[in-house]
Amino acid sequence: ETGVTQTPRHLVMGMTNKKSLKCEQHLGHNAMYWYKQSAKKPLELMFVYNFKEQTENNSVPSRFSPECPNSSHLFLHLHTLQPEDSALYLCASSQGAHAYFGPGTRLTVT
Amino acid sequence: GQNIDQPTEMTATEGAIVQINCTYQTSGFNGLFWYQQHAGEAPTFLSYNVLDGLEEKGRFSSFLSRSKGYSYLLLKELQMKDSASYLCAVSDINQAGTALIFGKGTTLSVSS
Numbered sequence: 001e002t003g004v005t006q007t008p009r010h011l012v013m014g015m016t017n018k019k020s021l022k023c024e025q026h027l028g029h030n031a032m033y034w035y036k037q038s039a040k041k042p043l044e045l046m047f048v049y050n051f052k053e054q055t056e057n058n059s060v061p062s063r064f065s066p067e068c069p070n071s072s073h074l075f076l077h078l079h080t081l082q083p084e085d086s087a088l089y090l091c092a093s094s095q096g097a098h099a100y101f102g103p104g105t106r107l108t109v110t
Numbered sequence: 111g112q113n114i115d116q117p118t119e120m121t122a123t124e125g126a127i128v129q130i131n132c133t134y135q136t137s138g139f140n141g142l143f144w145y146q147q148h149a150g151e152a153p154t155f156l157s158y159n160v161l162d163g164l165e166e167k168g169r170f171s172s173f174l175s176r177s178k179g180y181s182y183l184l185l186k187e188l189q190m191k192d193s194a195s196y197l198c199a200v201s202d203i204n205q206a207g208t209a210l211i212f213g214k215g216t217t218l219s220v221s222s
Contacts, residue, residue, distance in 0.1 A: 004152075031208050042114070043153075043197065043212035056209060090152060097141050097201035099210050101152040 003027040004102035006091050012108045013081065021076040021105045023091030030095060032074040034066060037088040037104070049074060081109045114213035116198050121219045122188050130183045130196050130216045138204030144172050144183045145197040147215065153197055157183070185218075193220045 003026045013019050025032060034046040048056035049068040063085075065077040074091055086109045092099040113135040122128040134142070141160040145153035159165055159174035159181060171184040183196055195217050199210040 033209055035212075040214070042214040043199075045209050045211065048209045050208065094208055097208055097210060098143070098155065098158060099199075100155070101145075103152045106150075 004091060004093055004100050006089075006102035006105055008105060009103060010106045010108075012110060013078070014110055015081060015083070017081075018077070018079040020078065021089055021091075021107075023074040023076075023102055025072055025074075025091075025093035025100070025102075027093055027100060028095070029093035029100070030071055031093060032068060032071070033092045033094070033099065034074065034076050035090040035092060035101075037090055038086075043090065047076075078107075081107075083109050085109050114198055114200055114211065116196075116213045116216045118214065119217045119219070121221065124188055124190060124220060124222050126188050127184065127186050128188060128218065130185075130198075130218070132181045132183070132198035132213060134179050134181070134198070134200050134213075136179075136200050136202045136204075136211075138202045139176060140201040140203045142172075142174055142181050143199040143201070143210060144170075144181075145199060145212075147195045147197060149194075156196075188220050190220050190222065193218060 005024050007022045032049045036044045045058050046060045047066045052068050067075040088104045090104045091102040116132045144156040147153040157172035164173045169186045174181045195215040197215045198213040
């Protein structure tokens with residue numbers, strides 16, 4: 001248990017669906033991140049939030065929309081996804097550079 | 111941008127020692143991390159180096175040479191449970207602020 005939780009753990013959605021991934025950290029950190037992990041590829045940084053402000057959007061398609069209502073919660077809203085978006089989506093938080101990861105959401109787009 | 115290279119796969123036997131290398135190129139180096147990731151699980155922190163030299167933590171040690179852009183993770187007295195992916199990650203203050211940039215990971219298989 002790292003103090004970072006994610007729901008749901010598994011998600012199957014069609015290309016026309018809208019769904020949201022949720023992340024919550026109980027560590028008092030001021031930075032939160034979304035990473036994407038696909039097979040045979042490195043962890044890809046998607047979004048960075050510092051003190052609820054988005055400071056990085058790593059050229060992510062607009063079908064992924066993040067939301068950070070407070071420093072403990074982070075959402076990733078999904079709509080009209082493609083099959084190639086199927087991956088493990090990891091949330092992390094940090095105070096400084098040391099990142100603590102949640103268990104991830106395994107997303108399958110059909 | 112950054113470039114982080116590490117071998118894709120390594121194999122070793124129980125009780126042996128294995129060294130996983132990582133080379134990196136970055137403009138605003140702010141530390142290097144090693145994470146362990148078992149299949150289907152989240153990455154977990156192993157070590158952090160920001161100054162040159164060796165950091166030892168039990169069976170695991172990590173080395174850094176900033177001038178060479180090089181690090182290695184040394185695993186001693188290997189156990190079957192050490193079979194996992196080992197991720198090298200760099201913190202670069204000129205890119206993505208506090209976020210870590212990861213290499214592809216090295217899949218280590220330990221056999222009996």
